Amino acid sequence: xxxxxxxxxxxxxxxxxxxxxxRQHREAFAIEALVANAxxxxxAADAREFGAKLAVTADETRYRELKDALAGTGIEVAAGPEAxxxxxxxxxxxxxxxxxxxAGLEPALAALEAGNTILLANKECLVSAGELFMGRAQALGxxxxxxxxxxxxxxxxxxxxxxxxxxxxxxxASGGPFRTRALEELHGITPxxxxxxxxxxxxxxxxxxxxTLMNKGLELMEAYHLYxxxxxxxxxxxxxxxxxxxxxxxxxxxxxxxxxxxxxRTPIAVALGWPERLATNVARLDLTALGRLVxxxxxxxxxPAPRLALETLKRGGTAGAILNAANEVAVExxxxxxxxxxxxxxxxxxxxxxxxxxxxxxPMHGLDEVRAADVQARNLAGELARRRASRAAx
Amino acid sequence: xxxxxxxxxxxxxxxxxxxxxxRQHREAFAIEALVANAxxxxxAADAREFGAKLAVTADETRYRELKDALAGTGIEVAAGPEAxxxxxxxxxxxxxxxxxxxAGLEPALAALEAGNTILLANKECLVSAGELFMGRAQALGxxxxxxxxxxxxxxxxxxxxxxxxxxxxxxxASGGPFRTRALEELHGITPxxxxxxxxxxxxxxxxxxxxTLMNKGLELMEAYHLYxxxxxxxxxxxxxxxxxxxxxxxxxxxxxxxxxxxxxRTPIAVALGWPERLATNVARLDLTALGRLVxxxxxxxxxPAPRLALETLKRGGTAGAILNAANEVAVExxxxxxxxxxxxxxxxxxxxxxxxxxxxxxPMHGLDEVRAADVQARNLAGELARRRASRAAx
Numbered sequence: 004x005x006x007x008x009x010x011x012x013x014x015x016x017x018x019x020x021x022x023x024x025x026r027q028h029r030e031a032f033a034i035e036a037l038v039a040n041a042x043x044x045x046x047a048a049d050a051r052e053f054g055a056k057l058a059v060t061a062d063e064t065r066y067r068e069l070k071d072a073l074a075g076t077g078i079e080v081a082a083g084p085e086a087x088x089x090x091x092x093x094x095x096x097x098x099x100x101x102x103x104x105x106a107g108l109e110p111a112l113a114a115l116e117a118g119n120t121i122l123l124a125n126k127e128c129l130v131s132a133g134e135l136f137m138g139r140a141q142a143l144g145x146x147x148x149x150x151x152x153x154x155x156x157x158x159x160x161x162x163x164x165x166x167x168x169x170x171x172x173x174x175x176a177s178g179g180p181f182r183t184r185a186l187e188e189l190h191g192i193t194p195x196x197x198x199x200x201x202x203x204x205x206x207x208x209x210x211x212x213x214x215t216l217m218n219k220g221l222e223l224m225e226a227y228h229l230y231x232x233x234x235x236x237x238x239x240x241x242x243x244x245x246x247x248x249x250x251x252x253x254x255x256x257x258x259x260x261x262x263x264x265x266x267x268r269t270p271i272a273v274a275l276g277w278p279e280r281l282a283t284n285v286a287r288l289d290l291t292a293l294g295r296l297v298x299x300x301x302x303x304x305x306x307p308a309p310r311l312a313l314e315t316l317k318r319g320g321t322a323g324a325i326l327n328a329a330n331e332v333a334v335e336x337x338x339x340x341x342x343x344x345x346x347x348x349x350x351x352x353x354x355x356x357x358x359x360x361x362x363x364x365x366p367m368h369g370l371d372e373v374r375a376a377d378v379q380a381r382n383l384a385g386e387l388a389r390r391r392a393s394r395a396a397x
Numbered sequence: 398x399x400x401x402x403x404x405x406x407x408x409x410x411x412x413x414x415x416x417x418x419x420r421q422h423r424e425a426f427a428i429e430a431l432v433a434n435a436x437x438x439x440x441a442a443d444a445r446e447f448g449a450k451l452a453v454t455a456d457e458t459r460y461r462e463l464k465d466a467l468a469g470t471g472i473e474v475a476a477g478p479e480a481x482x483x484x485x486x487x488x489x490x491x492x493x494x495x496x497x498x499x500a501g502l503e504p505a506l507a508a509l510e511a512g513n514t515i516l517l518a519n520k521e522c523l524v525s526a527g528e529l530f531m532g533r534a535q536a537l538g539x540x541x542x543x544x545x546x547x548x549x550x551x552x553x554x555x556x557x558x559x560x561x562x563x564x565x566x567x568x569x570a571s572g573g574p575f576r577t578r579a580l581e582e583l584h585g586i587t588p589x590x591x592x593x594x595x596x597x598x599x600x601x602x603x604x605x606x607x608x609t610l611m612n613k614g615l616e617l618m619e620a621y622h623l624y625x626x627x628x629x630x631x632x633x634x635x636x637x638x639x640x641x642x643x644x645x646x647x648x649x650x651x652x653x654x655x656x657x658x659x660x661x662r663t664p665i666a667v668a669l670g671w672p673e674r675l676a677t678n679v680a681r682l683d684l685t686a687l688g689r690l691v692x693x694x695x696x697x698x699x700x701p702a703p704r705l706a707l708e709t710l711k712r713g714g715t716a717g718a719i720l721n722a723a724n725e726v727a728v729e730x731x732x733x734x735x736x737x738x739x740x741x742x743x744x745x746x747x748x749x750x751x752x753x754x755x756x757x758x759x760p761m762h763g764l765d766e767v768r769a770a771d772v773q774a775r776n777l778a779g780e781l782a783r784r785r786a787s788r789a790a791x
Binding site: 160162165170173240241250258260263273279281285286294300 | 553554556558559562564567634635644646647648649650651652653654655656657658660662663666667670672673674675676677679680681682684685687688689690691692693694
C-alpha cells in the first residue's frame with residue numbers, strides 16, 4: 004500500500020529533497036498535494052512527474068499560469084492562502100510541513116487538525132507556537148516527526164519507553180563561521196562577511212542565525228517541545244564537522260548518537276519511513292577517512308543565543324514567539340547596517356525583557372495570541388533598534 | 398516484582414561489576430545463585446550481602462570451606478562441576494554467564510536449555526559454539542543479551558524491525574599497545590613488553606589478544622552470531638579512546654552509535670535492564686572535555702586477526718572452535734617464548750588451513766563436536782608450534 008503524501012513547500016530545498024527521496028521509492032508513495040509559492044515551473048514539473056492529485060500555489064495571481072502549465076494532465080489546480088489550508092487538510096498518511104517562516108504555521112496547524120501525520124521542517128510551529136502546536140498534536144493523537152537533522156537524530160536516539168532515564172539531550176552546533184573569532188573581532192563583522200560563509204544553500208536569515216548560534220537556540224526550543232524533557236536537560240555543544248547530528252544521554256552512562264554525512268535526504272528519508280527505514284543514495288559516512296570528530300563547548304560570552312533560548316523556554320507562553328519575531332527584526336537591522344553583529348542577540352534579549360515588563364508575555368491558547376505576540380514583538384524590537392541607532396548617531 | 402538473577406562467575410571482574418550495579422537497585426533484583434571458582438571468601442561475602450539462595454564453587458575440594466563460611470545463613474551450598482550446571486539450570490529471569498573460557502560454555506548452555514534469559518559475557522559460547530548456542534536459543538525462544546561493551550552497543554543501535562536496512566555493523570577496537578609500531582618492530586616484542594600495557598585489569602591471554610587484535614577478530618565472530626547480518630557486513634575500525642563502543646550503519650545513510658566512558662557497569666546495567674534502563678553511578682561522558690574522537694583503519698598487514706576471523710566465519714561449522722583453541726595455544730607459546738609476536742595469528746591461520754585439509758572442520762550438531770574440535774586444534778597447533786620452534790632452532 005502506497006503512503007499518501009502531501010508536501011507544503013514543495014519547491015523549496017526540503018521539498019525538493021523530499022521528492023528526490025520519493026523518486027527512489029515511487030511505488031511506496033502516492034503524492035496527494037504539492038503546495039508551493041511562486042516557482043510555478045518547478046511546481047508544475049513536479050506535479051506532472053509524480054502524478055500529484057492537486058497542485059497549489061499560495062500566490063493567487065499565479066493561478067492561470069499554473070492552470071496552463073498543467074493543462075490536460077487532470078491534475079487539480081488551486082491558488083491562494085485558503086487553497087493552501089484546504090490542501091493541507093486533505094487527508095493523507097503523511098504531510099511534509101516545509102513552508103519557511105511564520106507563513107508555515109497556519110497550514111501546518113490545518114494539517115494537524117485534519118489528523119495528518121506531520122513531518123515537521125518548519126521551525127516556527129515549535130519556536131513560536133510550541134505549546135499550542137504540540138498541545139493540539141497530543142490532544143488529537145497526531146504524530147509530529149521532526150525533519151531537521153538534529154531533532155531527527157534525537158528521534159532515532161530517544162527511547163520513548165525509557166524517557167524517565169534520559170538525562171540529557173545534546174544538540175550539536177557547527178559553531179558558525181565566527182566560531183574562532185575573539186569577542187572584540189565579532190563586533191565589526193559586516194553583513195557581507197557574515198553572508199560569505201553559508202554552510203550550504205541557505206537564505207540570508209538562516210546564515211545569520213547560524214553565525215550568531217541563534218539557530219541552535221531555536222533548535223533547543225524545538226527539542227524542548229518535541230521531547231519530554233525539562234529545560235535543564237537540554238544542552239548544545241560545538242561540532243564543526245556536522246557529522247554527529249545530536250546525542251541522547253541516559254542514566255546508565257550510555258550516550259546514543261546519530262551520525263552521517265551532512266545531507267538532508269537522510270533525515271527526510273528517516274521521517275518518511277519512520278519507524279521503518281528507506282534506502283537512499285546519500286554518500287555513506289567513512290569515519291576512518293574522516294580521522295577525527297571534534298567537539299568544543301559553546302562560549303556563552305561570545306554566543307549568548309543558546310542560553311537566551313533556554314531562558315525563554317522557562318518564561319513559557321508567547322515568549323518563544325516574541326524571541327522569534329525580535330530575532331527576525333534584529334537580523335534585518337544587522338543586514339541593513341543598523342545594528343552591529345554583537346547586538347543581534349542583545350536586541351532580542353532586550354525585547355523579551357521589555358515585553359515581560361509590559362506584560363506582553365501571555366499564555367498561549369490559540370493562533371491569535373501567537374500572531375499578536377509576533378506583531379507586538381516586531382514593533383517593540385523595531386522601536387528598540389531605532390532608539391539604539393539614534394543614540395549611536397547622536 | 399524483583400527479577401530473579403543468577404551469576405555464573407560471580408567473583409570475577411564481570412560478576413563483581415554486576416553485583417555493584419545490583420547494589421544500587423536492591424529492590425529490583427532477587428539473587429538466586431552465585432557461582433564462582435576458588436575465591437571462597439568473596440563468594441561467601443557476596444552470598445551473605447545479597448541474600449543469595451544458593452552459593453556454588455566449581456572446585457569440589459572447597460565445599461567444606463564454603464559451607465563453613467556460610468554456616469547459619471540458611472544459604473544453600475554446593476560444589477563441583479555438576480553443581481555448577483544445576484545452579485545454571487535453576488529457573489530465573491536472567492542469568493549472567495560470565496565464567497571465562499571454554500569452561501563457561503557448558504553452564505551457559507545448561508542455563509539456556511532451562512529457558513533462562515542469558516546475559517552473555519563468555520566469549521566461547523559464540524566464538525567456538527556460535528551455531529549451536531544461537532541455534533538452541535532460537536529454537537527455545539530464549540533471549541541472549543550481550544554484555545561485552547561492543548555487542549552491547551550494537552544491541553542499543555540495531556533496530557530489529559529494520560534488520561533488512563542494516564548495511565554494516567562497525568566494531569571499534571582500541572588498537573592495542575602496538576597500534577603505531579611498524580611491522581619490523583612488532584617481530585621482536587617480548588611477553589614482558591606485551592603484558593606491560595593492560596587496557597585495564599585483564600588476564601595475560603586477553604592482554605595478548607588485545608595486542609594482536611585477535612580480541613576484535615573474536616568479537617567480529619560474536620557479532621555475526623548475535624545479529625542477523627552477513628560476514629561482508631561486518632567491519633572493525635581503530636578507535637584508541639574506547640569511547641564509541643560500536644556503530645550500526647543503515648541504508649538511509651544514518652549511523653547509530655553508542656558512546657560512554659569505558660566502564661563495564663554501563664553495558665552490564667543495559668543488559669540487566671533491557672529493554673528498559675537502570676541508573677548507574679558511572680562517570681558521565683563529557684565530549685567537550687575530551688575534545689576529539691579519533692578513528693583509523695586497521696592495517697591488515699600488521700594486524701591480520703580481524704580478517705582471519707571473518708574468513709573463519711565463512712568456513713562455518715567448527716572452524717570457530719578451531720580458531721579459538723589454536724589462538725590459546727599460540728598465545729601460550731608466545732608467552733613461553735616459543736613463538737614470536739608476529740607469528741601468533743600466523744599459527745592460528747596455519748592450524749585452520751591444516752585442519753581444513755585434514756577434514757577436521759565439521760558441521761556443529763552438539764557440544765561433542767565443539768569439544769572434539771577444541772582438542773584436535775590444540776594438538777594440531779601445539780605440533781605446528783613445536784615444528785616451527787625446532788626449525789627455528791635447527
